[in-house]
């Protein structure tokens with residue numbers, strides 16, 4: 001390496017030390033920051049105008065600009081009062097894993113390139129399969145997120161259950177299934193009319209009577225029902241579909257059962273609440289996002305399958321230039337289990353987190369999230385003019401302000417939208433709306449382990465104070 005490059009590396013080292021200290025300070029005081037740091041429009045405009053320079057800039061200038069213009073202009077999804085979407089639960093342990101992994105950039109596609117990372121990923125997959133109650137032939141893969149986990153599992157389902165009759169195939173989802181499922185099905189070659197949307201009951205769980213009827217009707221029409229996607233924790237309400245019942249329907253009709261547990265599967269770590277996922281062990285495949293409720297930074301999810309060979313059947317590839325790198329048992333490398341070839345070692349940060357915290361503590365942090373949603377429900381229930389639309393389930397609760405003076409649903413929808421906008425604009429907490437049974441409702445997802453009772457109570461108090469204006 002030439003001396004100019006060495007000097008630059010030393011300078012990077014100095015800046016990174018400063019960066020680490022600032023980041024620790026930032027995380028230690030995150031609750032004092034506003035949840036939404038509104039992007040500065042002048043800064044964004046400046047970035048739009050900025051060109052790629054023909055001759056580079058100094059590392060220090062670039063570093064400072066990135067800090068000021070880019071990293072400061074993001075929403076803090078990991079803030080303890082970020083209650084919208086699925087908030088991030090990431091901790092500095094995962095961040096440490098990211099920094100260390102990215103520094104060494106292991107090529108975690110096969111055993112020979114990163115043998116220790118290979119062992120860790122396989123151990124974590126086995127551990128997660130055993131938490132899910134899968135048999136010893138099970139397996140899986142770390143992927144970038146729930147969308148790709150769903151797509152990977154659905155590809156295996158298609159290849160396992162269908163041959164030439166793909167055009168006749170039908171797959172069943174519920175009206176609460178996450179949008180990534182339909183998107184994934186589209187990518188792997190299914191048309192919209194091959195996706196049958198089953199209604200949900202009052203608890204937003206798939207209606208199994210309607211499911212059976214739809215399957216029977218499709219069979220009578222000469223179609224080929226081949227899979228059901230059930231949810232273990234829907235994004236809207238945290239509801240878990242009746243997995244045991246759906247599994248027996250699938251068995252009866254020789255269909256694949258995929259469970260989208262991107263949000264809720266982490267509850268398997270809670271001794272107290274894992275009962276809500278009863279029947280998950282009967283599924284053929286499962287998506288599980290560690291970047292949702294297992295305290296990880298983004299890009300950390302797993303797809304698990306009851307029988308690892310189904311992933312090999314769908315994804316194995318043996319290009320000639322990689323023959324020498326095929327050293328794993330049975331000649332199966334991670335690149336044979338999913339769509340990616342080159343891939344980062346996504347499992348290492350989860351391993352680091354688990355080694356430091358232990359699984360028990362993570363289980364307790366998940367229970368805390370469930371209890372915070374229950375607290376929010378109790379507080380809302382005690383107020384006049386508020387309606388609980390979906391009670392607390394796996395850390396999510398939905399409610400709306402329903403003043404007696406307003407007569408049309410349209411007015412009520414608008415008011416709740418306004419309440420969401422106003423609390424979010426305050427910077428104290430972020431609460432978004434969603435639509436349930438045709439109603440606009442406020443939705444709080446309370447899974448951040450650092451969310452306190454005070455955070456919940458004060459947020460509800462603020463929502464109520466804002467709402468009073470609309471009485």
Ligand SMILES: Cc1ncc(COP(=O)(O)O)c(C=O)c1O
Pocket residue numbers: 086144145146147148178180231233234235260261262263289301
């Ligand atoms: C139930 C469910 N499935 C799938 C996804 C998609 O996951 P990702 O955003 O990690 O791709 C989400 C995201 O919120 C989800 O809640």
